[in-house]
Each structure stands twice: as C-alpha cells, then as structure tokens.
Amino acid sequence: MKYVSTRGKAPILSFEEAMLTGLARDGGLYVPESVPELSKADIAALAGLPYEEVAFRIMRPFIGDTFTESEFADIIARAYSGFGHAARAPLVQTGANQFLLELFHGPTLAFKDFAMQMIGQMFEAALKRRGDRVTIIGATSGDTGSAAIEAFRGLDAVDVFILFPYGRVSEVQRRQMTTPSEDNVHALALDGDFDDCQARVKDAFNHFDFRDRVRLAGVNSINWARVLAQVVYYFTAATALGAPYRKVSFTVPTGNFGDIFAGYIARRMGLPIDKLVIATNRNDILHRTMETGAYTKAGVDPTISPSMDIQVSSNFERVLFDVYDRDGSAVADQMKMLSDTGSFPISQGALGRLRELFESGRASEDETTATIAAMFRNSGEILCPHTAVGAKVALEKADPSVPMVTLATAHPAKFPDAVEAAMGLRPPLPNRMSDLYERPERVTRVTNDLAAIETLIEEKISA
Numbered sequence: 001m002k003y004v005s006t007r008g009k010a011p012i013l014s015f016e017e018a019m020l021t022g023l024a025r026d027g028g029l030y031v032p033e034s035v036p037e038l039s040k041a042d043i044a045a046l047a048g049l050p051y052e053e054v055a056f057r058i059m060r061p062f063i064g065d066t067f068t069e070s071e072f073a074d075i076i077a078r079a080y081s082g083f084g085h086a087a088r089a090p091l092v093q094t095g096a097n098q099f100l101l102e103l104f105h106g107p108t109l110a111f112k113d114f115a116m117q118m119i120g121q122m123f124e125a126a127l128k129r130r131g132d133r134v135t136i137i138g139a140t141s142g143d144t145g146s147a148a149i150e151a152f153r154g155l156d157a158v159d160v161f162i163l164f165p166y167g168r169v170s171e172v173q174r175r176q177m178t179t180p181s182e183d184n185v186h187a188l189a190l191d192g193d194f195d196d197c198q199a200r201v202k203d204a205f206n207h208f209d210f211r212d213r214v215r216l217a218g219v220n221s222i223n224w225a226r227v228l229a230q231v232v233y234y235f236t237a238a239t240a241l242g243a244p245y246r247k248v249s250f251t252v253p254t255g256n257f258g259d260i261f262a263g264y265i266a267r268r269m270g271l272p273i274d275k276l277v278i279a280t281n282r283n284d285i286l287h288r289t290m291e292t293g294a295y296t297k298a299g300v301d302p303t304i305s306p307s308m309d310i311q312v313s314s315n316f317e318r319v320l321f322d323v324y325d326r327d328g329s330a331v332a333d334q335m336k337m338l339s340d341t342g343s344f345p346i347s348q349g350a351l352g353r354l355r356e357l358f359e360s361g362r363a364s365e366d367e368t369t370a371t372i373a374a375m376f377r378n379s380g381e382i383l384c385p386h387t388a389v390g391a392k393v394a395l396e397k398a399d400p401s402v403p404m405v406t407l408a409t410a411h412p413a414k415f416p417d418a419v420e421a422a423m424g425l426r427p428p429l430p431n432r433m434s435d436l437y438e439r440p441e442r443v444t445r446v447t448n449d450l451a452a453i454e455t456l457i458e459e460k461i462s463a
C-alpha cells in the first residue's frame with residue numbers, strides 16, 4: 001500500500017514513512033493510493049468479534065509490511081488494554097433507532113485515544129527498529145493534546161510539544177496536558193485560537209531546515225494513521241446494528257473533519273453507511289460550505305464545545321482531493337486561495353459529489369444546552385457538549401427506518417461547567433483521575449510566533 005499527497009507533488013511513501021512524516025513536503029496530506037474493499041461476507045464476519053480483532057482486520061490491509069502480523073496484533077492489544085470498557089466502543093440506545101457510540105472510555109476520556117494509543121505503540125516499535133528518534137509537534141483544541149501526551153509520555157525516542165490556545169480549553173483538558181511530569185512532554189499555551197496553533201504546526205513542517213534538524217513528526221489527524229485507527233469503530237457499530245444486511249447512518253460532531261473522514265473511508269471499504277452527517281457548533285464553516293458551495297473563513301467564536309472551535313478544517317482537503325478526481329494541483333490552488341483570501345469556491349460538480357456523500361447541520365449554544373438537558377430527562381444519558389451538538393443534528397436528519405448512530409466523542413466530565421449549566425448536575429471524573437485537580441501543573445506560555453516556538457523546541461530538546 002502506497003500513500004500519495006493531496007497536493008500531488010510530494011514523494012510517494014509507504015505506510016511507515018507516511019506515519020513518521022506527518023505533513024507531506026508539498027504541504028498536502030497523505031492518503032492511500034487506493035482503498036481496499038471488503039466483501040459482504042468479510043463485513044458480516046466482523047459482527048460480535050472483540051474490538052481488537054476487528055481493528056486488526058480493518059487496519060491490516062493499509063499497513064503494508066511495516067509490522068509482521070504478530071507484531072501488529074501485539075500493538076493493537078497493548079493500545080486498547082488501558083480502556084475502561086470491555087467493548088472499547090460500546091453502543092447505547094437512546095430512542096427509537098437512535099444510538100450513541102461511546103468513544104470516551106480510553107485513558108483521556110475522548111475518541112482521540114482510539115488512534116493516539118495505536119500511534120504511540122506504532123511509533124515506539126518503528127523508531128526502535130530504525131534506531132531513530134523524533135520530535136512531535138501537535139496542535140490541539142483540547143483533546144488531541146491530552147491524548148498525545150498520554151500516549152507518548154516517558155517514551156525514550158520521542159519529545160512531544162503540544163500547542164493549545166491559551167484560555168480556550170476546559171480545565172480538565174488543560175490539566176490533562178499540564179500535569180504529566182515526564183521530561184519528554186511539553187504543554188505550550190499559545191496566545192491565539194486553535195487555528196493559530198494548527199497554522200504554526202503546519203508552518204513548522206513547511207520550514208524544512210527546522211523540520212529536518214529536529215526530525216519533526218506529527219500526530220494531528222494530518223497523520224493518516226490517526227484517521228485509519230478511527231475507521232474501526234464505524235465497523236464495530238454498524239455490524240452490531242445489522243450491517244452489511246442493513247444500512248446504518250452516522251452523525252459526527254465535526255471540527256477538523258478527521259473523524260467523519262474515517263467514516264467516509266469505512267463507506268469506501270464497503271460498509272453500507274446511509275447518511276454520514278456533519279454536525280457543527282456555532283463555528284459552522286463546514287455546514288455553510290455544504291449549503292453555499294464556498295469555503296469561507298469567519299472568526300472563531302469560543303463555545304461550550306471548545307474542541308470544535310475550528311475554521312480551518314484540515315482533513316476537508318482529503319475529501320476535496322477525491323471530489324476533484326484526485327487532481328492535486330486543483331487542491332493546491334484552493335488551499336493557496338484559502339490562505340491568501342480566506343475563502344475558495346467549490347465547483348458545481350465537486351459540490352454535487354460532496355452533497356451525495358455528506359449531509360450537514362449545526363447547533364447553536366442554546367440548542368446544545370437544551371439537548372444535554374433533554375437527553376438526560378428522556379434517557380438518563382449524560383452528553384458532553386460536542387456529543388450534544390451531534391445528537392441535536394442527528395434527530396433532525398434521522399430516517400426512522402434506519403439506525404442513526406451519534407458519535408459520543410468525549411466524556412461529560414471533561415466539560416463539567418457546560419454540563420452542570422444544562423442539567424444541574426456536575427459529572428464526576430472517573431476514579432482513576434479523581435486527583436487531577438490537585439496535581440501540580442507545568443506549562444510554557446508562547447506567543448503566536450513561529451521563530452519563538454522553534455527556538456523554544458530546540459532549547460528544550462538539547463537541554
């Protein structure tokens with residue numbers, strides 16, 4: 001399996017190279033040259049298997065010869081052993097043909113753990129074999145950063161630097177990043193929003209001298225391995241609900257478009273997904289794009305679902321590449337227009353294809369709060385605000401004859417203020433992290449300036 005860049009001008013890489021590279025050298029994102037399709041019988045055979053076995057069968061065709069079958073099975077076993085639920089991603093029914101897919105039973109209580117725990121194991125195995133070490137840089141609106149720090153803390157071959165927007169993550173998210181004491185992890189609070197953090201990360205990758213000097217690697221969903229690991233739970237959920245003999249729909253609370261892009265890949269692999277619904281908060285660039293055909297940035301408003309406060313939705317580039325028939329120059333032109341003018345138009349043909357692939361909706365702050373309250377009243381389930389955005393949109397888009405699964409992307413205890421304001425109860429943290437509020441914090445404040453960030457990173461890794 002080979003990987004190509006969405007901008008068509010970077011070297012074609014193996015899975016291992018693409019995983020360790022992060023952003024392509026032409027500024028694009030790596031995607032598989034082709035997507036393997038599973039037969040109906042292969043999909044049917046997944047029903048009822050342990051999560052780890054499904055993960056092996058889904059991811060194996062994408063990894064080439066990076067790991068032997070037994071190495072890969074061991075990596076998967078280690079990745080999910082710290083999850084707090086035997087099913088890893090349990091389904092909960094909340095209404096007639098309405099389901100939640102709980103993706104928050106990993107070590108940092110968000111769906112990011114599904115991929116980050118895998119990547120941590122894969123990086124360690126690959127770097128040990130190569131006798132190499134890397135410097136990971138990541139941008140976070142709260143959850144990617146904590147999952148990355150958890151996955152890489154204490155590893156010998158890796159230093160991790162996470163940029164998060166100062167004052168714009170929840171206290172639990174911040175503390176998950178700032179309380180680990182291992183020397184190889186560094187939480188950097190940047191004066192700006194998530195888009196600034198993500199832009200500086202991409203700038204660092206595009207600054208080749210720095211990139212090569214520190215051997216930069218990335219664990220945001222620009223890294224294909226992140227997306228790949230997230231494909232698995234679409235299969236476990238859909239087969240539990242009758243796929244491949246029955247269609248299943250998914251609504252995905254969306255920011256950087258990584259999680260929903262994983263659903264798109266699952267569908268391309270043959271999973272009969274009926275609707276794939278983009279759910280956005282007030283920062284609704286993706287919903288507006290689907291409605292108007294123009295991808296136009298607006299300011300980022302802080303919301304009660306802060307992890308989705310994003311305007312430059314990284315993985316949207318991956319789907320554009322496909323709806324533009326894999327024309328890397330067309331995608332590169334659009335991305336240049338976006339960075340020069342803050343907007344780009346989508347051609348009628350490409351927009352038509354996007355609308356065949358995805359539906360979309362948005363939830364205001366009041367609607368998000370009302371959904372948390374209504375869900376608790378009607379089903380007893382407590383939603384995090386991101387999941388509530390999804391649940392609100394899912395109800396609007398549901399077809400009563402098709403199961404609708406909303407991805408429950410984070411544990412409500414990560415956002416206790418928003419949840420308490422909505423339903424009058426403060427969700428407790430799981431016991432294993434009940435002392436989080438007492439642990440000492442370690443954080444470095446940084447300005448939104450690439451040179452300053454690069455200097456800091458070089459100082460820390462040579463200390």
Ligand SMILES: Cc1ncc(COP(=O)(O)O)c(C=O)c1O
Binds near residue numbers: 110142144221256
């Ligand atoms: C809790 C939560 N929900 C939803 C999202 C959106 O996911 P994606 O960026 O993959 O679209 C994120 C962050 O990315 C998140 O942390």
Ligand SMILES: N[C@@H](CCOP(=O)(O)O)C(=O)O
Binds near residue numbers: 145258307
């Ligand atoms: N919501 C994310 C933003 C980064 O997204 P990623 O999936 O590209 O890593 C977060 O919580 O950090």
